[in-house]
Amino acid sequence: MAERISDAEHAVMEVLWDQSPLTAQEVVERVDPSRGWSANTVKTLLGRLLAKSAVTAEEDGRRYLYRPAVEREDYVAGESQRLIDRLFGGKLTPLVAHLAERDKISDSDIAEIEALLKELKK
Known part of the structure; x- marks a missing residue:
């Protein structure tokens, strides 16, 4: 698409x-x-x-x-990447930092991100 x-x-x-x-x-x-x-x-x-x-x-x-004709996951992946490219120069860390600075990340979000990072390191 x-x-x-x-x-x-x-x-x-x-x-x-x-x-x-x-x-x-x-x-x-x-x-x-x-x-x-x-x-x-x-x-x-x-x-x-x-x-x-x-x-x-x-x-x-x-x-x-x-x-x-397109899977939802593929569409979300493409839109997410476009957003990160457009607003954060293609880098994920500035996006997370931006959300953290605005208190938009809850303790449960942090726990989920930490668990995800542990999985990605394996």
């Missing part, structure tokens, strides 16, 4: 990552109702995601079944 997806498109992707394949109507029914989107809005977003090769569609009678 070369082209980035918007926040709105991401909401549709989350529905499909949660369960697929789905029809457009099933996606409409599963998108967070607080967004207040019409069926046409969701169908437009599905069309954009198809154009970006983020989802695939297969004919099923008179309807289409949509499924993600």
Whole structure:
């Protein structure tokens, strides 16, 4: 997937990552109702995601079944790396330092990071 997806498109992707394949109507029914989107809005977003090769569609009678063409983990990895590259020169340590300086890391976060680092050292 070369082209980035918007926040709105991401909401549709989350529905499909949660369960697929789905029809457009099933996606409409599963998108967070607080967004207040019409069926046409969701169908437009599905069309954009198809154009970006983020989802695939297969004919099923008179309807289409949509499924993600990219795994959630791969998407998250790419977006995370873009963020670190853009804001922290590609280095992870300044990101962690930034969060720590702003008291955004809890004691439980620190414990999880320490456990992760121990695993990575093995």
